Amino acid sequence: MNTIKELKKSFLIALWFMFLTFPIMVIKVNTVEQTIDWRWNRLAMVGIFSFFASWIWRYLLQRKEMGQKRAEESETPTLTFQQRVLQNPKFTRPALVVICIFAAIFPFYFSMYQVNIMTTALIYVILGLGLNIVVGLAGLLDLGYVAFYAVGAYSYALLNVHFGMGFWACLPIGAGLAMLFGIVLGFPVLRLRGDYLAIVTLGFGEIIRLILENWNEFSFGPSGIANIPRPGFFGIKMSIHQSLIYIYFIMVAMVIFTIFVVRRLQDSRIGRAWIALREDEVACQATGIDKTKTKLSAFALGATWAGMGGVVFAAKTTFINPASFTIWESIMILCIVVLGGMGSIVGVIFGAGILILLPEYLRAFSEYRMLMFAAALVLMMVFRPHGIISAVRRTYQFEGSPEKKASS
Amino acid sequence: MDYFLELFLGGLTRGSIYALIALGYTMVYGIIELINFAHGEIYMIGAFTALIVISVLTMLGWNQLAILAIATLAAIVWSSAYGFTAEKVAYKPLRGAPRLSPLISAIGVSLFLQNYVLLAQTSDFLPFPNLIPDFKFLEPYEGIVRSTEIVIYVVTAAVLVILTVLIKFTKLGKAMRATAQDRDMAMLVGVNVDRVISFTFIVGSATAALGGVLIASHIGQINFYIGFIAGIKAFVAAVLGGIGSMPGAVLGSLVLGWTESFFTGYISSDYEDVFAFLFLVLILIFRPSGILGRANTDKV
Amino acid sequence: MESVLDIKQLTMDFGGLRALDHIDLDVKAGEIAALIGPNGAGKTTFFNCVTGIYKPTEGDMFICPPGKKRERINGLKPNQVTEKGMARTFQNIRLFQNMTVLENVMMGRHCRMRAGIPGAILRNRATREEEQRVVEESYAILKKIGLAEFVNEFAKNLPYGAQRRLEIARAMATEPFLLLLDEPAAGMNNQETKELDELILRIRSEEKISILLIEHDMKLVMSLSDRIFVMDYGRKIAQGTPEEIKNNPAVIKAYLGEDIDA
Numbered sequence: 001m002n003t004i005k006e007l008k009k010s011f012l013i014a015l016w017f018m019f020l021t022f023p024i025m026v027i028k029v030n031t032v033e034q035t036i037d038w039r040w041n042r043l044a045m046v047g048i049f050s051f052f053a054s055w056i057w058r059y060l061l062q063r064k065e066m067g068q069k070r071a072e073e074s075e076t077p078t079l080t081f082q083q084r085v086l087q088n089p090k091f092t093r094p095a096l097v098v099i100c101i102f103a104a105i106f107p108f109y110f111s112m113y114q115v116n117i118m119t120t121a122l123i124y125v126i127l128g129l130g131l132n133i134v135v136g137l138a139g140l141l142d143l144g145y146v147a148f149y150a151v152g153a154y155s156y157a158l159l160n161v162h163f164g165m166g167f168w169a170c171l172p173i174g175a176g177l178a179m180l181f182g183i184v185l186g187f188p189v190l191r192l193r194g195d196y197l198a199i200v201t202l203g204f205g206e207i208i209r210l211i212l213e214n215w216n217e218f219s220f221g222p223s224g225i226a227n228i229p230r231p232g233f234f235g236i237k238m239s240i241h242q243s244l245i246y247i248y249f250i251m252v253a254m255v256i257f258t259i260f261v262v263r264r265l266q267d268s269r270i271g272r273a274w275i276a277l278r279e280d281e282v283a284c285q286a287t288g289i290d291k292t293k294t295k296l297s298a299f300a301l302g303a304t305w306a307g308m309g310g311v312v313f314a315a316k317t318t319f320i321n322p323a324s325f326t327i328w329e330s331i332m333i334l335c336i337v338v339l340g341g342m343g344s345i346v347g348v349i350f351g352a353g354i355l356i357l358l359p360e361y362l363r364a365f366s367e368y369r370m371l372m373f374a375a376a377l378v379l380m381m382v383f384r385p386h387g388i389i390s391a392v393r394r395t396y397q398f399e400g401s402p403e404k405k406a407s408s
Numbered sequence: 409m410d411y412f413l414e415l416f417l418g419g420l421t422r423g424s425i426y427a428l429i430a431l432g433y434t435m436v437y438g439i440i441e442l443i444n445f446a447h448g449e450i451y452m453i454g455a456f457t458a459l460i461v462i463s464v465l466t467m468l469g470w471n472q473l474a475i476l477a478i479a480t481l482a483a484i485v486w487s488s489a490y491g492f493t494a495e496k497v498a499y500k501p502l503r504g505a506p507r508l509s510p511l512i513s514a515i516g517v518s519l520f521l522q523n524y525v526l527l528a529q530t531s532d533f534l535p536f537p538n539l540i541p542d543f544k545f546l547e548p549y550e551g552i553v554r555s556t557e558i559v560i561y562v563v564t565a566a567v568l569v570i571l572t573v574l575i576k577f578t579k580l581g582k583a584m585r586a587t588a589q590d591r592d593m594a595m596l597v598g599v600n601v602d603r604v605i606s607f608t609f610i611v612g613s614a615t616a617a618l619g620g621v622l623i624a625s626h627i628g629q630i631n632f633y634i635g636f637i638a639g640i641k642a643f644v645a646a647v648l649g650g651i652g653s654m655p656g657a658v659l660g661s662l663v664l665g666w667t668e669s670f671f672t673g674y675i676s677s678d679y680e681d682v683f684a685f686l687f688l689v690l691i692l693i694f695r696p697s698g699i700l701g702r703a704n705t706d707k708v
Numbered sequence: 709m710e711s712v713l714d715i716k717q718l719t720m721d722f723g724g725l726r727a728l729d730h731i732d733l734d735v736k737a738g739e740i741a742a743l744i745g746p747n748g749a750g751k752t753t754f755f756n757c758v759t760g761i762y763k764p765t766e767g768d769m770f771i772c773p774p775g776k777k778r779e780r781i782n783g784l785k786p787n788q789v790t791e792k793g794m795a796r797t798f799q800n801i802r803l804f805q806n807m808t809v810l811e812n813v814m815m816g817r818h819c820r821m822r823a824g825i826p827g828a829i830l831r832n833r834a835t836r837e838e839e840q841r842v843v844e845e846s847y848a849i850l851k852k853i854g855l856a857e858f859v860n861e862f863a864k865n866l867p868y869g870a871q872r873r874l875e876i877a878r879a880m881a882t883e884p885f886l887l888l889l890d891e892p893a894a895g896m897n898n899q900e901t902k903e904l905d906e907l908i909l910r911i912r913s914e915e916k917i918s919i920l921l922i923e924h925d926m927k928l929v930m931s932l933s934d935r936i937f938v939m940d941y942g943r944k945i946a947q948g949t950p951e952e953i954k955n956n957p958a959v960i961k962a963y964l965g966e967d968i969d970a
Contacts, residue, residue, distance in 0.1 A: 027460050029467075139508070141508050194507050196647075196696060199643065199647075200689050200693070202640075203688045207685045268835075269838075270828050279806060280803075282761070286787075289818050331515060371524060375516070376516075377519070378516035381510070382497075
């Protein structure tokens with residue numbers, strides 16, 4: 001009886017989706033030749049797909065509700081298998097060693113193409129980790145993150161064009177300028193409520209891109225800036241091959257540095273304030289926490305990391321133009337954070353891996369990549385709002401003598 | 409003076425079109441406090457559906473007015489269906505989730521619909537035929553205002569009146585207002601909140617579809633990306649007018665339309681979009697409640 | 709006796725509605741004062757004005773922390789008010805639910821800590837010592853409030869009465885000279901209320917903190933308070949010792965229909 005009811009439900013949903021997608025999926029008009037292409041097979045595909053998808057959807061929804069009920073009943077938070085594995089030093093230590101060795105030998109065993117992709121992925125890792133401070137820790141949805149990335153990239157490119165400054169001089173300057181932008185832009189807007197903040201940051205991001213596109217005298221307009229030098233190494237001349245490996249190792253170092261910094265920030269006075277702010281702003285203020293200052297610090301730190309990422313990006317591609325800094329880039333980075341797991345360092349690295357590497361290696365799938373990511377964004381929010389790797393915050397514990405250790 | 413009139417009417421047209429999209433934004437926001445990022449895409453889907461229907465019927469050699477009517481109807485039906493489905497799939501399961509979750513979900517829907525149309529149809533700009541006939545009585549003013557523009561003004565005004573009547577005087581409208589005020593309370597007094605929210609999405613999407621057909625007729629071409637920028641601008645307009653308020657949405661749209669039109673006409677057209685965004689940022693910073701919105705104090 | 713809090717002619721309008729109408733109120737050093745009145749009288753609005761959440765339409769607010777100079781606090785932000793030494797609790801409990809009990813109290817210490825971003829990243833000696841000190845101090849406060857057994861629990865898993873006490877602990881961690889308690893006994897059973905009564909008295913005697921509380925439990929109010937202020941429809945209708953208030957006709961009239969069992 002129940003199965004028949006479920007069958008009927010799925011059948012009706014399938015019919016609904018067939019109706020819904022009918023004009024756009026099935027009919028394709030060729031206006032030049034005045035012919036209509038009726039793609040009926042697609043209708044059948046939609047029907048079959050949505051029939052099964054709706055079934056799985058309902059099953060997952062049910063499971064989620066049951067999970068919530070269970071969580072409410074039990075007092076202590078139960079850790080999932082995955083969280084237990086990630087917290088078990090017996091597993092994490094060898095895994096870390098393996099990853100380090102792999103990272104060290106990677107460029108010598110794989111092609112330049114692979115090294116290049118990996119470097120891109122690493123840039124996204126630090127962008128993700130930077131945005132994670134803003135979104136994951138402080139709970140501020142920043143949709144204009146790419147603006148700071150652009151500030152970093154353009155600082156290096158322009159300083160190089162006009163003053164011939166090198167990569168290493170520009171790296172701190174780019175990061176600093178991005179931070180300054182973060183503070184200047186953040187200051188007036190950070191008192192806005194969450195969703196308004198998202199829209200305003202989106203607006204800022206687009207303003208900066210449009211200015212870069214239109215202000216030819218300053219930014220060379222849509223044609224961009226070419227021939228940006230790769231990073232130097234004490235003035236030694238390097239082949240392209242060598243300098244790509246060099247950039248790769250710079251990125252590995254930066255990722256390690258970023259992880260180190262983010263971990264320390266999480267377990268600090270300021271990190272606690274971010275988390276508390278995400279929980280309850282009014283209580284935070286009543287507890288004596290300066291809301292604006294705390295938010296601004298998260299925003300500016302996130303911007304700093306985007307700026308660093310931007311400098312490396314410019315040095316790696318040797319060419320930048322405003323097209324690299326659209327809103328979709330911001331959303332891509334947001335996807336990395338959301339998919340991987342807000343607030344979780346491992347999650348963000350994982351997210352960057354999936355979003356950047358997977359489409360590169362599965363070429364057939366790359367046409368559908370944005371579609372898939374978009375669907376994943378919705379599915380994640382509905383079924384797994386904490387991301388693939390959900391963060392387990394290290395909590396402060398007190399046992400006899402004051403000491404800090406990871407939660408049980 | 410002629411140039412001024414031209415810019416004035418151009419701004420009125422822009423504003424009216426923004427209004428048709430902004431109304432949907434403001435209604436959805438009013439009822440579930442969600443910035444429905446995908447609303448612009450609903451409008452784009454309306455335009456695409458209309459174009460597909462128009463192309464098919466034109467090949468069959470139908471009468472122009474009949475095609476227009478059927479295409480508009482189809483756009484409304486399918487846009488509403490997409491709006492309804494998006495709400496059921498991506499927003500409804502997230503009621504009661506933290507505020508940012510449905511917003512991220514909405515970004516996902518927006519991105520999904522864009523790429524869906526891109527993959528199922530094309531990434532090229534497609535020509536959109538203008539089927540609105542030239543009105544005889546407009547001939548003397550030909551240089552000043554076209555019939556399409558007149559239709560846009562009239563439709564926008566009519567939609568505002570209809571929606572106002574709907575919300576002020578019907579039972580469903582009352583239920584909508586109750587839900588907007590306090591969802592739990594509305595549920596307690598027997599309002600079917602789920603149905604009211606669905607209905608809001610349907611009405612908002614239908615309005616956006618009308619906007620889609622009209623703007624496409626006016627501009628003469630569409631592609632999968634038109635929803636994004638129009639959506640953002642309509643949102644600016646809705647916020648400017650005071651989000652949640654329907655007359656505010658129309659007023660905000662007109663103000664935005666005119667300022668944009670005069671700005672590009674007298675100052676510079678390069679920075680047209682910069683201007684819209686700057687406007688948004690400034691309003692949100694200095695008067696987040698908009699022109700007609702009321703400042704609300706958070707409950708403590 | 710010196711007044712630690714001195715409010716003069718405080719008025720608050722919401723649109724056309726006058727929520728507070730020229731209220732005068734003062735709390736003396738070492739005093740337990742109570743603010744009572746029927747629902748909707750404007751008591752919580754009063755707290756919100758004093759703690760900087762609302763900007764009052766009219767009136768002056770002064771504080772005079774023991775041993776410090778008298779100071780006007782109009783226009784200060786909530787966190788600045790807390791830094792000056794006035795801490796509050798909320799009627800509807802506002803804890804950081806997903807943080808542990810210890811961490812909640814540590815948040816209270818936040819404004820008395822110095823470590824910034826460089827300190828957090830470098831984790832130098834000063835920062836490490838400060839962190840350790842804060843953990844110890846927070847634990848000490850929890851012990852005093854009687855929440856030591858819950859120290860590593862998440863705040864959301866605490867029993868109701870303990871959550872209310874945790875709010876007090878968090879407020880005390882900010883080193884206040886005046887505690888503003890908004891219905892601390894709401895939802896508590898008799899036993900819990902009795903413990904709360906003792907706790908408040910202990911806070912005053914041991915920590916030398918003055919207290920202003922909003923409360924509906926008349927038994928608690930009458931037994932605790934040195935002085936009582938009564939509000940109705942945004943106006944102060946009476947003030948005095950519990951004895952005076954009990955026999956005040958205006959108060960009895962305002963409460964007609966509500967019990968004063970004392």
